Amino acid sequence: MxxxxxxxxxxxxxxxxxxxxxxxxxxxxxxxxxxxxxxxxxxxxxxxxxxxxxxxxxxxxxxxxxxxxxxxxxxxxxxxxxxxxxxxxxxxxxxxxxxxxxxxxxxxxxxxxxxxxxxxxxxxxxxxxxxxxxxxxxxxxxxxxxxxxxxxxxxxxxxxxxxxxxxxxxxxxxxxxxxxxxxxxxxxxxxxxxxxxxxxxxxxxxxxxxIRAAEMCKLFENTFRWVNIGLVNELKMLCDRLGIDVWEVVAAAATKPFGFMPFQPGPGVGGHCIPVDPYYLAWNARQLGLEARFVSAAGSVNDRMPEYVVQRTAEALRAGGGQLAGARLLVVGVAYKRDIDDIRESPAVTVMRMLHDRHALVDYHDPHVPELAEHLVGRYAVKSVPLSPEAIRSYDAVLILVDHSDIDWADLITHAALVVDTRNVTAQLTASPTYHGPHIVKA
Ligand SMILES: NC(=O)c1ccc[n+]([C@@H]2O[C@H](COP(=O)([O-])OP(=O)(O)OC[C@H]3O[C@@H](n4cnc5c(N)ncnc54)[C@H](O)[C@@H]3O)[C@@H](O)[C@H]2O)c1
Structure with missing residues (x-):
């Protein structure tokens, strides 16, 4: 040919x-x-x-x-x-x-x-x-x-x-x-x-x-991630209640040389693929009168995570005598994952919208995303604010939603009043027994 x-x-x-x-x-x-x-x-x-x-x-x-x-x-x-x-x-x-x-x-x-x-x-x-x-x-x-x-x-x-x-x-x-x-x-x-x-x-x-096998292969790969992220997010919420550090658990489990693959918890699942593709698999199932139960179970956990972050932030503020309404908050990272500029389906954007809806005053910093359009975050379009010690000190809390590699986390934490960390970036910085930084809430 x-x-x-x-x-x-x-x-x-x-x-x-x-x-x-x-x-x-x-x-x-x-x-x-x-x-x-x-x-x-x-x-x-x-x-x-x-x-x-x-x-x-x-x-x-x-x-x-x-x-x-x-x-x-x-x-x-x-x-x-x-x-x-x-x-x-x-x-x-x-x-x-x-x-x-x-x-x-x-x-x-x-x-x-x-x-x-x-x-x-x-x-x-x-x-x-x-x-x-x-x-x-x-x-x-x-x-x-x-x-x-x-x-x-x-x-x-x-x-x-x-x-x-x-x-x-x-x-x-x-x-x-x-x-x-x-x-x-x-x-x-x-x-x-x-x-x-x-x-x-x-x-x-x-x-x-x-062709069908190739189509299903792609759906399986991404549904596998969706389900496992759902599982680890569920484990995180359980561990928080039990006073256990879920990241420590995942890292320890990952020392097993077979039969385990680590997935990390976070503030939800974003991007054009992982929160979308499993619903194509679910559609295949529905056409046959079947139900893709793992897809919906993981969905109910993953879709809840932005609300969980907001709830943990509100609790942390209350514990310090404050409240969400009127609080000045800095969201760090709005892309759907580290080191990219893609905000499609980003859970950080959902968190920002939820915080706006509860009358918090929200700014964000993301070196990859200079601006967010009005329709994404609620009442007004916002620009990424530059990070400086004075700027960081002016917020009631800093929410770490994306672990971009080009952010100076040590500097950020040093100057923050309260940190809500959804990505465990603070773990190494605070590991020292002499750590005297701000209160850190894992969410
Ligand atoms: N982004 C990823 O990381 C990724 C990874 C694997 C698979 N995929 C899959 O690849 C596909 C494309 O995703 P993407 O992220 O590149 O999307 P995208 O939105 O970044 O790009 C799609 C492009 O297609 C163009 N377009 C839309 N309709 C068109 C048409 N009728 N004719 C010509 N151009 C048209 C748009 O203008 C846009 O430039 C999706 O099915 C996605 O699930 C994406």
């Missing part, structure tokens, strides 16, 4: 639809592997920035984009007529949930819209790969019928596959090309093409027998 030969030679042209966290990372990885890459997005400002050799994402350096643009390997456009020139198309659009009814529902509007834009120009012999996370069956039940509308059949006239993305933005330990990719396709030809393509870019490729 000529496509496989073109992929092997590196002459196949690769399109990436959706240039966000996943798409831009992929576009760079495929361009670095030598492919000519065309990025497609519906957002003109993103496309324009990439065209100028700039990155719109903190964890993708400008120089990585600039190098590929200057070398002529990466271009970006909003004009889907280029689809006619593409040999392989990777679809990396969002797959959120809609919060309607009693349980969140898969929202496939972006996948459908991308498929509608590709379909009229779909070329015989080309390969389409869905990378967006979705429920088992979605590629064949939702994407394939739209792509086949013009009469071309998947597996016969064009190739169709699924390759769930595993990138971990902000995690410098795992470069995208070093992460094993799970792939599959509809039929042997599709599997051969997708495996050949991904093997050119990623060090290891694991091909599974069906």
């Amino acid at each position: 000529t496509l496989v030969a073109d992929i092997r030679r590196g002459t196949a042209v690769v399109g990436v639809v959706g240039l966000g966290y996943v798409g831009l990372t992929n576009a760079i990885a495929f361009a670095e592997a030598g492919f000519r890459v065309v990025g497609l997005d519906v957002e003109p400002s993103r496309v324009a920035r990439i065209g100028r050799g700039e990155s719109h994402l903190e964890h993708v350096p400008h120089r990585d984009v600039a190098r590929q643009v200057t070398a002529g390997r990466l271009t970006a456009t909003t004009d889907f007529s280029v689809v006619a020139e593409l040999d392989c198309i990777l679809i990396c659009v969002p797959t959120p949930v809609r919060h309607e009814g009693p349980v969140p529902q898969p929202d496939l509007c972006h996948v459908k819209a991308a498929a509608e834009l590709i379909q009229p120009l779909l070329r015989r012999g080309s390969l389409i790969v869905l990378e967006s996370t979705t429920y088992a069956g979605c590629t064949e039940e939702v994407l394939q019928p739209i792509l086949e509308r013009g009469g071309l059949l998947a597996g016969r006239d064009f190739l169709l596959g699924y390759a769930p993305e595993r990138v971990d933005p902000g995690n410098a330990r795992f470069a995208p090309a070093g992460i094993t990719r799970v792939v599959s396709g509809c039929g042997a030809l599709c599997r051969e093409a997708i495996e050949t393509l991904y093997a050119k870019v990623f060090s290891t490729v694991e091909t599974v027998s069906s």
Whole structure:
């Protein structure tokens, strides 16, 4: 087949639809592997920035984009007529949930819209790969019928596959090309093409027998995290009542060389994946009249955590003779996890909104997030405040919600009146028996 030969030679042209966290990372990885890459997005400002050799994402350096643009390997456009020139198309659009009814529902509007834009120009012999996370069956039940509308059949006239993305933005330990990719396709030809393509870019490729198995693999990975984070968050609340340090327990349990994997508690679960993907698995179950009980159990714990942080803060203030209403509070870290600028589904934002609702006066500091829009946090848009000893001393309490590595925690704690620590960053600083800093509440 000529496509496989073109992929092997590196002459196949690769399109990436959706240039966000996943798409831009992929576009760079495929361009670095030598492919000519065309990025497609519906957002003109993103496309324009990439065209100028700039990155719109903190964890993708400008120089990585600039190098590929200057070398002529990466271009970006909003004009889907280029689809006619593409040999392989990777679809990396969002797959959120809609919060309607009693349980969140898969929202496939972006996948459908991308498929509608590709379909009229779909070329015989080309390969389409869905990378967006979705429920088992979605590629064949939702994407394939739209792509086949013009009469071309998947597996016969064009190739169709699924390759769930595993990138971990902000995690410098795992470069995208070093992460094993799970792939599959509809039929042997599709599997051969997708495996050949991904093997050119990623060090290891694991091909599974069906697209559904690949879709379920991604859901299982993220549901595994969701459930285990729920478990450790539940343990934290229990340990708090028992006067036990949950982080000490987790660290001690992690010394077991088999059968245990440590997960850390926190103020809730954020990001576009972990709090979302398990609801795609739950949807699969509901279609069969089944219930994904671990998903809902973990959800009921994880979704409660922001309220738990607020409650612990209120208790700590009361213990010192104060109260939440009117208290001046500094939230440190609003991204959904350390060392990134992504605030999607961030529990810290939820905590801020809850504190506003209870009439606390809330500022925040986050070196990665300079500003928060009004609709996110309640009454007014807010900017990250600079940290100085005087500024820190002016708050009734400091709430540590994200453990960014570029914050001077020792300095922060030294000047704080009261610390509510949801990430255990204070553990080492306060380990000394001579510690004389502020009162620290783990939450
Ligand atoms: N962010 C992650 O860390 C991560 C990791 C693994 C998997 N995923 C999955 O990858 C998918 C993409 O996530 P993301 O974080 O990159 O999303 P994102 O919101 O950062 O980026 C999506 C991009 O798609 C564009 N887009 C939307 N509709 C489009 C359309 N019809 N045509 C072309 N472009 C369109 C948007 O403008 C945006 O630039 C999701 O399914 C997500 O669950 C994300």
